[in-house]
Amino acid sequence: MSANLLYLSADAVRRALPMREAIEAMRDAFAQLARGEVALPLRLRLDAPSDRGAALVMPSHSTSEKLFSLKMVSVFHDNPQRGLPTIQSVVILTDGSTGTHLAILEGASLTAIRTGAASGLATDLLARPDAAAAAIFGAGVQARTQLEALCAVRPIRRARVHDIEPALAERFAAEMTERLGIPVEPAATPAKNLEDADAVCTATPSCTPLFADSEVPPGAHINAVGAYRPDMVEVPAATVCRARVVVDHRASALEEAGDLIAPLRSGLIGEGHISAELGEIVLGRKTGRRAADEITLFKSVGVAIQDLCAAARALASARQLGLGTPIHS
Numbered sequence: 001m002s003a004n005l006l007y008l009s010a011d012a013v014r015r016a017l018p019m020r021e022a023i024e025a026m027r028d029a030f031a032q033l034a035r036g037e038v039a040l041p042l043r044l045r046l047d048a049p050s051d052r053g054a055a056l057v058m059p060s061h062s063t064s065e066k067l068f069s070l071k072m073v074s075v076f077h078d079n080p081q082r083g084l085p086t087i088q089s090v091v092i093l094t095d096g097s098t099g100t101h102l103a104i105l106e107g108a109s110l111t112a113i114r115t116g117a118a119s120g121l122a123t124d125l126l127a128r129p130d131a132a133a134a135a136i137f138g139a140g141v142q143a144r145t146q147l148e149a150l151c152a153v154r155p156i157r158r159a160r161v162h163d164i165e166p167a168l169a170e171r172f173a174a175e176m177t178e179r180l181g182i183p184v185e186p187a188a189t190p191a192k193n194l195e196d197a198d199a200v201c202t203a204t205p206s207c208t209p210l211f212a213d214s215e216v217p218p219g220a221h222i223n224a225v226g227a228y229r230p231d232m233v234e235v236p237a238a239t240v241c242r243a244r245v246v247v248d249h250r251a252s253a254l255e256e257a258g259d260l261i262a263p264l265r266s267g268l269i270g271e272g273h274i275s276a277e278l279g280e281i282v283l284g285r286k287t288g289r290r291a292a293d294e295i296t297l298f299k300s301v302g303v304a305i306q307d308l309c310a311a312a313r314a315l316a317s318a319r320q321l322g323l324g325t326p327i328h329s
C-alpha cells in the first residue's frame, strides 16, 4: 500500500467538490467517453432479493487521464426504515501508469454530487435558457443534489417537490429553501408538482410512472435518474415517445434504463429514438434542444467514468486544501 494513500470522508468530499466544479468534471467525463478514451465495462450487479438490495461493482479506466477507478456501491431500499442510508459506497482511485492506489473516497457523497452534476450538465445543454421553475420527484439523497445542480446552471426562482411520503417532502422543502435561498414547496400531487415546471428531476426507486404524460408542460426538460433496472420506471412511455432522448451511455441505457427498455420492448420506439449520448452534445457532434416547446429527456443510469472524474477532481482539490486523512501501510 502507498504511503500517500489518502482517505476522503463524506465531509472532505463535499468540501473538495462544490457543485460547479463537479459539473465541469462531468463535462470532462462525458467528453472522454464520447472520444473513446474510456474503458467502461457494464456494471456487475449482485442481487440480494431476500433483503431487497443489491451490490453494484463499477470499474473504469481513463486512458487520457491515466487513472483507474473502482466503486463498490450497495443499494438497499428498506434501509431508511432501519435508520440507514439507501446507498452506501466506497470509491478507489488508482494511478493508471504505476498501479499505485491514490485515494479511497466515501462513495455515497461522491455519487450524489456526480449524479446531480450530470443532470446539471444535461440541463445546461438541453433546458430552455430561461428555465426558472423546478419540479423534483422524490425527496431523498439524490433529489437534494439534483435541485442544487439545476440552480447552478439556470436562474431557478422557485421549486416544488413531491414524494409518496409527504413528511419527507415537507422536510426537503424546509431544508432546501434554507440552503438555496429560493422558495421550495411540497406539492400534494404529481400534477401540482409539474404545473408550469421548466426543469424536472425524477429521483425515486419507482417501478411505475410518477406522473401522466398530459401533465408535462410544453418545453420542459426532464432529468430521470432513478431507474437503473429494466423493471424500474419513472417517466411514462408516452413522454419518452415524444421527447428528444439523450442518455449518459447508450450501451448501459439499453441494458439498464427501464424508462427506455419498456417502450423499446413494446415496439413504441426503436433504438434510433435515443438521439445522443450527453458527451456527443458536449463535443458538438450532436445538437441539444431544437425548439422552445420541445420536451427533452436526459435518462441517466450512472456510469463509472463519472466516479473516476469526480474522484480525480476531488483528490486534486483535497490535496490543495489539505483535506483528507493519510493512510500509512
Ligand SMILES: NC(=O)c1ccc[n+]([C@@H]2O[C@H](COP(=O)([O-])OP(=O)(O)OC[C@H]3O[C@@H](n4cnc5c(N)ncnc54)[C@H](O)[C@@H]3O)[C@@H](O)[C@H]2O)c1
Binding pocket: 075, 080, 086, 087, 111, 112, 115, 137, 138, 139, 140, 141, 142, 143, 162, 163, 164, 165, 168, 203, 204, 205, 206, 210, 224, 225, 226, 227, 228, 300, 301, 302, 303
Ligand atoms: N442515475 C444515477 O446515476 C443514480 C445515482 C444514484 C442513485 N440513483 C437512483 O436514484 C434513486 C433515488 O436514490 P436516492 O439515493 O435519492 O434514494 P432515497 O431513498 O434517498 O430517496 C428516494 C425517495 O423517493 C421517494 N419515492 C419512492 N417512490 C416514489 C414515488 N412513486 N413517487 C414519489 N416519491 C417516491 C421515497 O419516499 C424517497 O424519499 C434510486 O433508484 C437510486 O438507485 C441513480
